[in-house]
Amino acid sequence: MNTSTNTLILDFEKTIFEIETKIESLKYLAQDENVDISQEVTRLQHKLEKQMRASYSNLSPWQKSQVARHPSRPHCLDYVHALIEDFTPLSGDRCFADDEAMVGGIGRFQGVSVVVLGQEKGHDIESRVRYNFGMAKPEGYRKAQRLMDMANKFNMPVIAFVDTSGAFPGVEAEARGQAEAIASSIEKCLQINVPIISVVIGEGGSGGAIAIATANRVLMLEHSIYSVISPEGCASILWRSADKVKEATEALKLTAQDLRRLGVIDEIIAEPVGGAHRNPAQTIERVGECIAKHLKELMAQSRDEIKKRRTEKFLRMGRHFAESK
């Protein structure tokens, strides 16, 4: 169990952190003195496991939002490097610039040639600035469109890792048509006839997320969130108070479990006990397995069917309650 990367301690994780610290210091002590600590460590590890199960099986929507945004959570490029062989990043929108917040490229997923898209948030100050905190600009969404066209041309499925607080709000982004870039990216998702699988790995923030998540299959990690507006934004607009962020988070129904119930996503991928940030390798492996399963199903469909079913699915969004009754 990797505790050293957990630099951020969430408020409900204090007990967990205390036990983790005890285990670490015991191990450290044992290096110098010849004491047998194995029994105590086993006892503490059981306790830790129990505590983590208890905390993490019952996270509130606000706590989930914190886990979803945890800086040590595996990010887009962690998945890409672990799951995609021969990943070859491709750059630029051929109009204006390359947007590093939007990862794009080609590679092989379990031997199948694919196009990969996703927002990268970065893992330290330097990389966060470089990736603009995972907030893509119009050129990022235009790069995504270009690569979706390429996927269509060469009959390659698209795999997208969604992790963004939203599209970048700025004067330049508006001047270059952020709205148009997102709208056209959604439209492109609907126009191509190769499978699209989108995985919300952390934060699915509004239009910036759905621009690459208008997919045949939308998968979500257990503690990830996907919402029309950030809890903070919602609290300040509807409650006119930043203090009401917990209420807003509850009301928005933004957890993977809520979205599954609402029929918006197709599958929830279980995270390791204690959240993805405690065991990135296992998380990534599970995500890979789930993508493989859905990809296999989708690749059995004809290209016409792929497109038709995706369009039909989104045309029903919001009507499906009436239909299920």
Added chain:
Amino acid sequence: MNWLSDFVRPKIKKIATKDIADNLWTKCPQCGKMLFNKELEKNDFICSGCDHHLRLPLDRRFSMLFDNGEYKLITLPKLQEDPLNFKDSKKYTDRLRSYRKNTGNDDAIKVAQGEIGGITCIIAALDFGFMGGSMGTVVGEGIVKAGDIAVRGGYPLITIAASGGARMQEGILSLMQMARTTAAVNMVKEKGLPFISIMTDPTTGGVSASFAMLGDVNIAEKGCVIGFAGARVIEQTIREKLPEGFQKAEYLKEHGMVDIVTRRPEMRKTLIRVISILTHRQPQIKQLAIESK
């Protein structure tokens, strides 16, 4: 055609919205001039002082665009209300009820069918007066229905946006309407039928970042606000003053996002020209839109 409901003849005298009728004067939000409501109405809700285009009631919008001001409203299927059971300071269902009472409309959209220059068209128009024209499942349903009728009948589709964006009270389902409405207009476009997007004040957020920006031809009403992120959010992010005319129709045209910026009284003529050219037809302008006397 069972989706067609009552035939609507414009009743000019009843066009003024309630809140305006309550007062005799309206202050122009741009130049501050006090405008006599009867005059304002006669002037297509355009300020006589500075040419600012004030917001227009939906019925008036329809009667200005369709031949002879005649059109048929299309009934939208009922959907489950308040799927999230949403409550902030007020219950969403209570909000809906009070907006319905004040506007006389079920939600923020109306879909109409009629002729424009002799060419049958479908218009789906958003009502800013209903919760800021925000897009939830019912608005999505309206755009899908409009697209569906356009495709079946081979008619051009026109949308008129006036919206602050997604309806937060419907959470993720409102976000899904971005993909849903995009799928709807894309259906029309792929049939080779014209899709004309008219943007009016305001066209922002999830509406600008979906169907409204995807017209074969994008037409903006003079001076209207169009953008993705709100000006306040941007100001907080970059901590500097926004440029002059930022996110106005003319700014969008200058930046290549809209084809045509037009004054309200010329909108009908512009539409007729564009639609008739794209459909290879000669416009039969029987009569100009009803005079607003």
